[in-house]
Amino acid sequence: MKAPNTILAATSLLALLLPLDAAAFELKSAPKVAFIYASTAQDGGWNEALDAGRAAVESELGLDVAVAENIPEEATRLRAAIDLYVKRGYNIIVGTTYGYSEAMSEAAAAYPDVAFFNASGVHNSENMESFYARTYEAWYLAGIVAADASESGKIGMLAGFPVGVVNWDINGFAQGAKSVTPDIETVAVYTNSWWDPVKEGQVSEAILDQGADVVATDLSAASALNAAEKRGAKSIGYQLDMSAAAPEGIVTSVVFHWDQYLVPRIKAVIDGSWEPEEWGYFEGLSAGVVGLAPYGPSVSDETKAKVETAKAAIIAGELAPFAGPLSSREGDEKVAAGEVLSDEALWGMDFFVTGITGTMPAAQE
Amino acid sequence: MSEFLLAWLTVLPSYAAPLLLAGLGLVLSERAGVLNLAPEGMMAVGAMTGALTVLGGHDPWTGVLAGVAAGTALSLGFGLAVVVFRAEQTLAGLATVALGLGITGVIGRAHVQKPFEGLARLSETGWGADLPRLIGQQTLLIPVALVLLVAVWWVLFRTAAGLRLRAVGEDPAAADVAGANVQAIQLAAVLGSGALCGLAGAYLSVASAHVWVEGMVAGRGWVVVALVIFARWRPAGVLWGALLFGGTEALTLRLQAVGVDFPVYLGAMLPYALTLVVLTIASLRRGASSGEPSALGFIYLRQDKH
Numbered sequence: 001m002k003a004p005n006t007i008l009a010a011t012s013l014l015a016l017l018l019p020l021d022a023a024a025f026e027l028k029s030a031p032k033v034a035f036i037y038a039s040t041a042q043d044g045g046w047n048e049a050l051d052a053g054r055a056a057v058e059s060e061l062g063l064d065v066a067v068a069e070n071i072p073e074e075a076t077r078l079r080a081a082i083d084l085y086v087k088r089g090y091n092i093i094v095g096t097t098y099g100y101s102e103a104m105s106e107a108a109a110a111y112p113d114v115a116f117f118n119a120s121g122v123h124n125s126e127n128m129e130s131f132y133a134r135t136y137e138a139w140y141l142a143g144i145v146a147a148d149a150s151e152s153g154k155i156g157m158l159a160g161f162p163v164g165v166v167n168w169d170i171n172g173f174a175q176g177a178k179s180v181t182p183d184i185e186t187v188a189v190y191t192n193s194w195w196d197p198v199k200e201g202q203v204s205e206a207i208l209d210q211g212a213d214v215v216a217t218d219l220s221a222a223s224a225l226n227a228a229e230k231r232g233a234k235s236i237g238y239q240l241d242m243s244a245a246a247p248e249g250i251v252t253s254v255v256f257h258w259d260q261y262l263v264p265r266i267k268a269v270i271d272g273s274w275e276p277e278e279w280g281y282f283e284g285l286s287a288g289v290v291g292l293a294p295y296g297p298s299v300s301d302e303t304k305a306k307v308e309t310a311k312a313a314i315i316a317g318e319l320a321p322f323a324g325p326l327s328s329r330e331g332d333e334k335v336a337a338g339e340v341l342s343d344e345a346l347w348g349m350d351f352f353v354t355g356i357t358g359t360m361p362a363a364q365e
Numbered sequence: 366m367s368e369f370l371l372a373w374l375t376v377l378p379s380y381a382a383p384l385l386l387a388g389l390g391l392v393l394s395e396r397a398g399v400l401n402l403a404p405e406g407m408m409a410v411g412a413m414t415g416a417l418t419v420l421g422g423h424d425p426w427t428g429v430l431a432g433v434a435a436g437t438a439l440s441l442g443f444g445l446a447v448v449v450f451r452a453e454q455t456l457a458g459l460a461t462v463a464l465g466l467g468i469t470g471v472i473g474r475a476h477v478q479k480p481f482e483g484l485a486r487l488s489e490t491g492w493g494a495d496l497p498r499l500i501g502q503q504t505l506l507i508p509v510a511l512v513l514l515v516a517v518w519w520v521l522f523r524t525a526a527g528l529r530l531r532a533v534g535e536d537p538a539a540a541d542v543a544g545a546n547v548q549a550i551q552l553a554a555v556l557g558s559g560a561l562c563g564l565a566g567a568y569l570s571v572a573s574a575h576v577w578v579e580g581m582v583a584g585r586g587w588v589v590v591a592l593v594i595f596a597r598w599r600p601a602g603v604l605w606g607a608l609l610f611g612g613t614e615a616l617t618l619r620l621q622a623v624g625v626d627f628p629v630y631l632g633a634m635l636p637y638a639l640t641l642v643v644l645t646i647a648s649l650r651r652g653a654s655s656g657e658p659s660a661l662g663f664i665y666l667r668q669d670k671h
Binding site: 042045070189190191192193195196197198199200201202206209210220245357358361 | 372376379380383470474475477478479480489569573574575576577578579580581583614615618619620621622623624625626627628629630633
């Protein structure tokens with residue numbers, strides 16, 4: 001529920017073959033913004049990162065933003081909430097989960113005068129835009145930090161389900177680590193859950209038992225970092241700065257900065273200059289929507305410099321985490337020399353790069 | 366390989382303990398004839414109350430007790446509904462789950478994801494530092510769970526009170542005629558199940574995750590419902606089931622970490638598949654009972670003629 005699950009993105013491309021109207025979207029009345037969350041907004045993870053973006057919209061654009069929480073990912077429940085907001089004159093509605101994709105798309109068709117946004121959604125139209133971030137770029141940087149922090153030559157990452165948006169985080173992390181220490185081993189374990197802090201702590205320990213001394217979490221619970229801290233290991237958080245969970249051992253967290261997207265975007269809607277991206281908004285370090293949280297106490301200046309160099313190169317387009325020649329762990333060529341993995345292949349990423357230990361369960365259909 | 370096995374055996378208790386504790390609670394309730402589908406909700410309030418108590422500056426053991434109290438309090442509502450007001454037990458159980466999840470969401474929202482110092486492992490205490498890893502990595506709640514296992518078995522099968530409790534679950538009318546106070550026994554059994562489920566929930570937050578988030582029971586309560594059927598309502602069966610279900614989960618995750626190709630979705634399905642197998646075998650063996658208390662889910666009214 002909480003984390004993006006965008007496996008259908010690739011298949012949904014079929015639904016988007018109709019060309020978009022080039023005209024910009026115009027509001028018919030004064031802007032009224034509403035955010036809809038599938039669980040509590042202050043969930044310490046995905047929603048909280050989005051809610052920080054909402055707060056920025058409020059303060060920077062001087063708007064009062066309405067918030068609805070715990071609206072389940074069921075078409076009827078979400079539609080009821082949207083209907084209510086539209087009836088009350090709200091004309092900019094922001095959804096926050098992949099699970100809202102279908103119902104929001106239908107609502108967007110029913111209310112052409114309302115602007116819709118959906119985080120990690122899959123549909124786009126004249127008045128709807130889905131958005132997500134190239135998280136693998138930030139995970140590449142985190143991999144550099146992890147490799148430098150590791151003494152055992154083994155690092156690990158726990159993740160939710162084997163879907164494209166998750167797999168690219170693991171692969172990006174491993175690619176970054178290998179750029180510093182070519183023979184480093186990355187242990188990857190899926191919890192098969194988006195939200196189970198007990199299991200996340202246990203998996204973190206399982207990774208440490210394999211000899212890893214840096215654990216990164218692609219999930220939301222602080223327990224994974226807490227477990228590493230207890231064992232004296234280093235850790236990397238996700239979604240928000242998780243340093244409170246592991247003040248000693250944390251090296252950094254991969255964090256979202258949704259304000260970098262939401263504030264200018266909603267401003268554009270108000271200005272009348274918004275034209276939804278045909279394939280949805282999908283940017284990374286260059287747009288500032290993802291990045292690293294402040295470093296932990298153990299990170300050296302040398303490591304920080306390496307990260308800055310890589311970051312600048314990624315932003316400049318000189319470095320791509322998944323540049324060819326790139327093979328899967330099994331030796332199949334995925335990207336030819338001189339090319340870069342396409343966005344379509346990213347969304348459907350179902351392989352591990354070399355250097356990763358772990359089992360990828362058969363992808364969900 | 367032996368290193369892998371040792372590591373797996375070391376973590377096994379932490380996977381099995383919450384299932385064992387809540388399972389024992391369900392055995393109490395269902396042996397008295399009260400079908401209890403509410404562990405997911407009762408564990409949820411136990412987990413939240415335990416965590417909030419520790420976050421409020423109290424000792425982890427106080428947190429555990431608070432979790433027990435919270436589970437008991439929620440089960441009192443369930444018990445009053447089904448025992449005193451004779452509500453339909455399936456619906457009342459489901460309503461209790463919704464209530465427990467709802468309450469925790471409302472009360473706990475300001476305390477999500479706040480790490481706290483939970484129950485220490487034995488090796489982290491002053492006197493336990495030299496224990497072998499297999500024991501040193503456990504919290505004191507593990508021996509407590511084993512003591513409770515023996516206690517539940519002893520009460521059920523070695524005391525007059527236990528005999529009456531089981532009699533109520535088998536035939537409330539006969540037990541009533543024999544002088545047992547059916548309602549009082551059922552209410553006590555339900556409260557016992559709430560206390561044990563609350564303890565299981567507090568185990569998750571205070572002993573295991575050291576953090577609370579909404580919905581952190583994450584379906585374990587439903588596994589327990591199946592587990593008790595698998596165990597054929599026997600305390601020892603609950604122990605084996607908890608070890609099997611918990612052990613499989615621990616093994617699945619660890620095999621992934623070493624890169625063994627293991628069908629994880631089959632592993633996740635195991636509790637439910639095994640429960641179906643046990644039920645099927647029980648019904649195929651004519652004459653042999655599944656162990657299900659005869660009056661499970663039955664609403665007993667004294668004036669009813671049978």
